[in-house]
Amino acid sequence: MTTINAKAYAAQSPTSSLAATTIRRRVPTETDVQIEILFCGVCHSDLHFARNEWGFTQYPAVPGHEIVGRVTAIGGGVKKFKLGDTVGVGCLVDSCRTCPDCRAGLEQFCSDMTMTYGSTDKHLNAPTLGGYAQSIVVTEDFVLRMPANLDLAAAAPLLCAGITTYSPLRHWKVGSGQKVGIVGLGGLGHMGVKFARAFGAHVVLFTTSPGKVADGKRLGAHEVIVSTDAAQMAAQANTFDFILDAVSATHDINAYLNLLKRDGNLTLVGAPEKPLSVAAFPLIFRRRSFSGSLIGGLPETQEMLDFCGKHNITCDIEMIRMDEINTAYERMLKSDVKYRFVIDMASLKS
Numbered sequence: 001m002t003t004i005n006a007k008a009y010a011a012q013s014p015t016s017s018l019a020a021t022t023i024r025r026r027v028p029t030e031t032d033v034q035i036e037i038l039f040c041g042v043c044h045s046d047l048h049f050a051r052n053e054w055g056f057t058q059y060p061a062v063p064g065h066e067i068v069g070r071v072t073a074i075g076g077g078v079k080k081f082k083l084g085d086t087v088g089v090g091c092l093v094d095s096c097r098t099c100p101d102c103r104a105g106l107e108q109f110c111s112d113m114t115m116t117y118g119s120t121d122k123h124l125n126a127p128t129l130g131g132y133a134q135s136i137v138v139t140e141d142f143v144l145r146m147p148a149n150l151d152l153a154a155a156a157p158l159l160c161a162g163i164t165t166y167s168p169l170r171h172w173k174v175g176s177g178q179k180v181g182i183v184g185l186g187g188l189g190h191m192g193v194k195f196a197r198a199f200g201a202h203v204v205l206f207t208t209s210p211g212k213v214a215d216g217k218r219l220g221a222h223e224v225i226v227s228t229d230a231a232q233m234a235a236q237a238n239t240f241d242f243i244l245d246a247v248s249a250t251h252d253i254n255a256y257l258n259l260l261k262r263d264g265n266l267t268l269v270g271a272p273e274k275p276l277s278v279a280a281f282p283l284i285f286r287r288r289s290f291s292g293s294l295i296g297g298l299p300e301t302q303e304m305l306d307f308c309g310k311h312n313i314t315c316d317i318e319m320i321r322m323d324e325i326n327t328a329y330e331r332m333l334k335s336d337v338k339y340r341f342v343i344d345m346a347s348l349k350s
Helices: 044-050 152-159 161-171 187-198 210-219 230-234 253-257 298-311 322-333
Strands: 003-010 019-026 032-042 067-074 086-089 092-094 135-139 179-183 202-207 223-226 240-245 260-268 289-292 317-321 340-344
Touching (some): 032 086, 032 152, 067 135, 067 152, 086 152, 092 135, 152 161, 152 187, 152 317, 152 340, 161 187, 161 240, 161 298, 179 187, 187 202, 187 210, 187 240, 202 210, 210 223, 223 230, 240 253, 253 260, 317 322
Parallel strands (some): 179 202, 179 240, 202 223, 240 260, 260 289, 317 340
Antiparallel strands (some): 003 019, 032 067, 032 135, 032 340
């Protein structure tokens, strides 16, 4: 297959810093869209992947799955997009299209999904390479239309942090008249607060940091509970319809299960490295449930973007240059970002 070169930033080993390199992209096939990448969000998954903390990274590794850009070329059979369109690409770039999950618009659960990085490119028979690059080529069915009114840099993290929090809130039918908890105020949690508020719920943020109380309320929380305060936590027992847990560090999940009403649900979207200990009694005595959620399918992701366009919802971001990515990773490990780094990909050209 004919390929073209693209500038990118890649890790060459689990211990190496990301640095400039050149990668191959395929020339668009009949149904492909070629995208000049304008902005790319920095997800904690990018760091895990670059450092092979999940054990499946192949090198060179190019992270990045919160991609916003402009269409620069299309295949002859492309119907959904034209040159110049502003588009997005999230965590997936293909799937089998035929399994029950795909037919239901839940491509994120397809056993043969192709991730934006860390999978095998079916066209090149090589590892997929992500959005820390000047361009990407994606089949049109996995390209999303970006609302024209949104700031594109601040909209980039919607492609992962946005859909990861939007999907479970929608699945569990969060809305007016409900009391909803958001655990953790980071890249995911701050979007959970914004969406839950936009859906009409009474929103309570849980944080271990007293310094985040004011920011939590600025972002839309009606109440902010410091979770290390036993009295504050006890006062919330048996009062929540739904809790979204966005914490990836080891923490006491039972403390939050005890806050749910009868038939309440706690959904985990954070990814702690070690298994969490879940006690039986908080679940069985109030018929509570504990579940997980993974990003969202393509139809729901487009729905989320359209919702954000209608309600003018974007992420709180800090813009960085491409050559600042290694420093950004170190800061991200210290939670020193409010609340998502976004790379200005114009900086890659220089």
